[in-house]
Amino acid sequence: MTDSPQDDVILAEGAKAAPIEALKDKGPMAPPRSKWRDVWEQFRKHKGAMMGAFFLFFITFGVLIGPYLWTLDPQALDIRNKDMRPIYTAIWNSEADVGWNHPLGSDQLGRDNLSQLIAGGRASMAVGWAAMLLSLIIGTGVGVMAGFFKKLDGPLMRLTDLFLSLPILPLLLVAVTLFRQPLRANFGPEGGMFILIVTVVGITSWMPTARIVRGDVLALKEREFVLAARSIGTQPFKIIKRHLLPNVLSPIMVSATLGLATAIITESALSFLGVGFPSDFPTWGKMLADAVARMEDFPERVLLPGVAISLTVLGVNYLGDGLRDALDPRIRGR
Numbered sequence: 001m002t003d004s005p006q007d008d009v010i011l012a013e014g015a016k017a018a019p020i021e022a023l024k025d026k027g028p029m030a031p032p033r034s035k036w037r038d039v040w041e042q043f044r045k046h047k048g049a050m051m052g053a054f055f056l057f058f059i060t061f062g063v064l065i066g067p068y069l070w071t072l073d074p075q076a077l078d079i080r081n082k083d084m085r086p087i088y089t090a091i092w093n094s095e096a097d098v099g100w101n102h103p104l105g106s107d108q109l110g111r112d113n114l115s116q117l118i119a120g121g122r123a124s125m126a127v128g129w130a131a132m133l134l135s136l137i138i139g140t141g142v143g144v145m146a147g148f149f150k151k152l153d154g155p156l157m158r159l160t161d162l163f164l165s166l167p168i169l170p171l172l173l174v175a176v177t178l179f180r181q182p183l184r185a186n187f188g189p190e191g192g193m194f195i196l197i198v199t200v201v202g203i204t205s206w207m208p209t210a211r212i213v214r215g216d217v218l219a220l221k222e223r224e225f226v227l228a229a230r231s232i233g234t235q236p237f238k239i240i241k242r243h244l245l246p247n248v249l250s251p252i253m254v255s256a257t258l259g260l261a262t263a264i265i266t267e268s269a270l271s272f273l274g275v276g277f278p279s280d281f282p283t284w285g286k287m288l289a290d291a292v293a294r295m296e297d298f299p300e301r302v303l304l305p306g307v308a309i310s311l312t313v314l315g316v317n318y319l320g321d322g323l324r325d326a327l328d329p330r331i332r333g334r
Helices: 005-017 035-043 047-069 087-092 113-148 150-164 168-187 189-203 207-220 224-231 236-247 249-273 284-292 300-327
Strands: none
Touching: 035 300, 047 113, 047 300, 113 150, 113 189, 113 207, 113 236, 113 249, 113 284, 113 300, 150 207, 168 189, 168 249, 189 249, 207 236, 207 249, 224 236, 236 249, 249 284, 249 300, 284 300
16 A cells, blocks of 8 residues: 555655754864874873973973073182072071072082072983984984885894994993094084084984884884875885874874983983083083082982982973873773
8 A cells, every 4th residue: 555645745845844853054063173182182181291291391491591590600619608508408407697699509619509400401401302302313214214115124123133232321431432532622522522422322222212113114004095105106205204204203202202311311320420511511410420429418419400300300201101191092082
């Protein structure tokens, strides 16, 4: 039994009178959420990463703007005001002589500890950032080439294994001994040591980045979008630039944070051993080395640079943990 034409007309009129709600256009649709917005939403939920990012920003901003706010020369000698205690120590011990001109005290030569802490932070952070960028460039280049070009995979990975087997600290000491004087003659005492430390730290810390990037490139180059780019004749370096590098940005950013912490610790160790910057140039490691001899009498001189190094490295590590969790799509939704 079939419906009559009259029933079809009635149904059509009824459909016009009551349109389906799902077909109503209630306004423009919201744009899709971007990946970086999702990354930020996940990152801000990580309390440790937020604290690490805040402290890293604070210490970077402080060492950049600090010399304009606290204008005392970190290398100026003031023998009359030597061995002054910090303000909080003097107030705690009810001492009458409170050195308001040296809020963090002065060393055995009368140099202001706050000025040295700021200047030392500038040197340590500059070495850390520059060495980290150099290691990222080398590690990313080696990892991409080894992962994308099969013929280069074996030689580049064996080169990576060779660098991993080298003892870093003895190699740094040998490099400083061999190249210190030529670089000082050409670029000055501070500039020559800066170039030497950044170069040596950068070329001895790119290996983890290369291994991580190589593994991701090996997986990505078999994906459909890369095969489609190859099928239409796209040049290999254009594939690397447009398709591979944007997709390996996440592990590169995580490696950057770890490389920054490693570079800061390495520079501090060299300055502590006395083979880094010149003796009159303040760095956190040099402040530690100068304070060890009188550590029992003035423990705050060890605590100030030690806490600065520890908190900076801890903040960088927490920042790396937060970036790793936020950039990993398997963790981002949890």
